[in-house]
Amino acid sequence: MSFDKIRDPRKIRHQIGDMECDYIYTAGVAGERFYIALRDEEKLLATRCEKCNITFMPPRLYCDNCFTELASFMEVPSKGVIESYTITYFDRDGQALPEPEILAFVKIDKTDGGLIHRIGEIKPESLKIGSKVTAVFEAKKERKGALTDIKYFKPA
Amino acid sequence: MTVAIIGIGCTSFNSVTAEVSFKEQMFEAAVKAYADAGVNAREDIGSFLTAAEDYWEGYSIFDEFVPDQLGAVLRSVCTIGGDGLLALANGTMQIETGLFDVVAIEAHSKASDMLTFDGILTHALDPVYNRAFNVHPYFIAGLEMQRYLHETKTTREQCAAVVVKNKRNAMDNPLAAFPADMTVDEVINSTMVSHPLTQRDISPLADGMIVIVLASEKKAKELSDHPIWIKGLGWCSDTPWLEARDWGAAGYTNLARDRAYKRADIKNPRKEFDFAEVDDYFSYKELQHLEALQLCEPGKAGKLAEAGEFNRDGAFPVNVSGGRLGAGNLLEGSALQSVLECVYQLRGHAGKRQIKNAKTALAQSWRGVPTASGCVAVLSNEN
Numbered sequence: 001m002s003f004d005k006i007r008d009p010r011k012i013r014h015q016i017g018d019m020e021c022d023y024i025y026t027a028g029v030a031g032e033r034f035y036i037a038l039r040d041e042e043k044l045l046a047t048r049c050e051k052c053n054i055t056f057m058p059p060r061l062y063c064d065n066c067f068t069e070l071a072s073f074m075e076v077p078s079k080g081v082i083e084s085y086t087i088t089y090f091d092r093d094g095q096a097l098p099e100p101e102i103l104a105f106v107k108i109d110k111t112d113g114g115l116i117h118r119i120g121e122i123k124p125e126s127l128k129i130g131s132k133v134t135a136v137f138e139a140k141k142e143r144k145g146a147l148t149d150i151k152y153f154k155p156a
Numbered sequence: 157m158t159v160a161i162i163g164i165g166c167t168s169f170n171s172v173t174a175e176v177s178f179k180e181q182m183f184e185a186a187v188k189a190y191a192d193a194g195v196n197a198r199e200d201i202g203s204f205l206t207a208a209e210d211y212w213e214g215y216s217i218f219d220e221f222v223p224d225q226l227g228a229v230l231r232s233v234c235t236i237g238g239d240g241l242l243a244l245a246n247g248t249m250q251i252e253t254g255l256f257d258v259v260a261i262e263a264h265s266k267a268s269d270m271l272t273f274d275g276i277l278t279h280a281l282d283p284v285y286n287r288a289f290n291v292h293p294y295f296i297a298g299l300e301m302q303r304y305l306h307e308t309k310t311t312r313e314q315c316a317a318v319v320v321k322n323k324r325n326a327m328d329n330p331l332a333a334f335p336a337d338m339t340v341d342e343v344i345n346s347t348m349v350s351h352p353l354t355q356r357d358i359s360p361l362a363d364g365m366i367v368i369v370l371a372s373e374k375k376a377k378e379l380s381d382h383p384i385w386i387k388g389l390g391w392c393s394d395t396p397w398l399e400a401r402d403w404g405a406a407g408y409t410n411l412a413r414d415r416a417y418k419r420a421d422i423k424n425p426r427k428e429f430d431f432a433e434v435d436d437y438f439s440y441k442e443l444q445h446l447e448a449l450q451l452c453e454p455g456k457a458g459k460l461a462e463a464g465e466f467n468r469d470g471a472f473p474v475n476v477s478g479g480r481l482g483a484g485n486l487l488e489g490s491a492l493q494s495v496l497e498c499v500y501q502l503r504g505h506a507g508k509r510q511i512k513n514a515k516t517a518l519a520q521s522w523r524g525v526p527t528a529s530g531c532v533a534v535l536s537n538e539n
Contacts (some may be wrong), residue, residue, distance in 0.1 A: 003517060006175040006493060009174075012174045017214065019214060019216070023283075025283035027284050028284075030283075056400075057399065058285055064395055083303065084302045084403045085302060086295050086299050086301075086302055086350045086351055086352075087348075087351035088291045088294075088298060088351070089347075089351075090349060093272070094273075094292060095272050097291070101290075103291060103298075103299070104243075105303075105399070105403060107435050113483060115285075116286060116398055129306045146288060147288040
């Protein structure tokens, strides 16, 4: 609508702008414990709600089912089962990746959660839902207290 | 329920709309909706609600930028950080409080203004646990689709059949941005994005604005020859944790469905609805949503889609408008695109794509990856 319309595309004006948005995202009490244990001890920590029988991976300070605070952390195995996987071809900006990346949701053993991570040491055609995988840790001096302290999960 | 839709207005949906500003487009949709409803924006409408996200718009505090083009300056205005159906739900409740008898709601997309949609979507991922890898956020859809196919034995071809259907439906929707006569093979052989999801499984972004006028029962009967009644509404959010979600099904739909069906007294959805407009952001999502809405047995939507059951001339038409795949992905606006189609059909104004004797319809929304939020609305031309 509008009484007059632009008919010459060469005359269409625009203003380019960008929103510079830089943040620090705090990991929180549970995230801090999780990443420090990962970095220093090669351990996965979870929290557990006894009442609801839910083990949270990654750990949370509260149960989202009964809404109570969770105080105790427990170590769980750094292995699990591929619940789903994908082979992804584009990066976060929409550009083609030089090599496709295999990502999976790994349901971590003895928990009700898991981690989204890379799968390595496997041919894409061998990927299967239900396959057992185990974490391969980054060399100790390379670890930063981040999810990438696990290099990838490999077939167990 | 005692609230009706009495006016609809929209722009056409296009991949690019560089010649007009979002405000001018919203103005167009609003003028049309108010004319359709027979109301004067400055005198008759008590409250205005928009559905928007700052990041989609490129404005901080975007809600401050909506009043003038809607006729809402110095009026009650608020913005819902959700999809258009959530604005419709809140507008309906505002009328039910008795505070207002006429309310306008708006939802839109000016996606072509975004130069970095992919990067913006990446920022919707949890920064502490889900942003470590340099991959496109549609990897989440790849994981969901793979799990859904695994659990239900739905085939890749059956998902592609949804794309073919919706793009073909869009050929008879003059508003639609992406009509096409496409084959299942063309969908499957298109660029692989995140296996098994290909480029044509993904709804392409479009620009478009939609305004809807709601009224109380009394006002609706006074103003409208063809009010469309809102019979039931529900909305629900699952946990945002990707690590805790159900990868194979659309669990966020369940509570929204139960609330909407209960309020509308729907007991046998497949028999009581004449058609449905459901979210199809990705091909497999339409199938998941049809199952969650109990419009077919769990795991059977793919087979039925392949057999033509959900075609416009099938036993239960789904996304006759073309959905997001055919009409275009209008971001928060797509939920209202579904409502728009329901209104056209229930008024008998859908032209070539009119479903005969349509009386009761279902509109359902999902906000796309990485969200687990959605709404359900039941609409009818009978009070």
